[in-house]
Amino acid sequence: xxxxxxxxxxxxxxxxxxxxxxxxxxxYAELCAEDxxxxxxxxxxxxVEGLGFHKxxxxxxxxxxxxxxxxxDPKVRLLGEQAALVTYIRLVQSTSxxxxxxxxxxxxxxxxxxxxxWRHVHFHRSENS
Ligand code: GLY
Numbered sequence: 001x002x003x004x005x006x007x008x009x010x011x012x013x014x015x016x017x018x019x020x021x022x023x024x025x026x027x028y029a030e031l032c033a034e035d036x037x038x039x040x041x042x043x044x045x046x047x048v049e050g051l052g053f054h055k056x057x058x059x060x061x062x063x064x065x066x067x068x069x070x071x072x073d074p075k076v077r078l079l080g081e082q083a084a085l086v087t088y089i090r091l092v093q094s095t096s097x098x099x100x101x102x103x104x105x106x107x108x109x110x111x112x113x114x115x116x117x118w119r120h121v122h123f124h125r126s127e128n129s
Contacts (some may be wrong), residue, residue, distance in 0.1 A: 044095030
């Protein structure tokens, strides 16, 4: 059973990352809790709450070119039956005028089971390198 939950959470996390790469706001919003909290470089050290901060970037339009996101060494830590941590290195391959580039960052994402559905409730992302 716990293996099935781990697989489901990895799948939902990959769906979330693919939604970001594709600029797919409906899918991103469906996977997240409305009161999502986050620390990410764009927030300049502030903890942002809610989806509005993230929607700003989706509203700029889907990124141009091809993007492919890979989770390296993902780990799922179940915190009882209602919450879980997913940690990994995120690699994003994309195209630029000077050819293909890859960015890398560390991510921690927290999921909570709400009314029977796993929702993304918090994340922390390092600077890209
Ligand atoms: N900036 C949106 C996310 O990483 O979930």
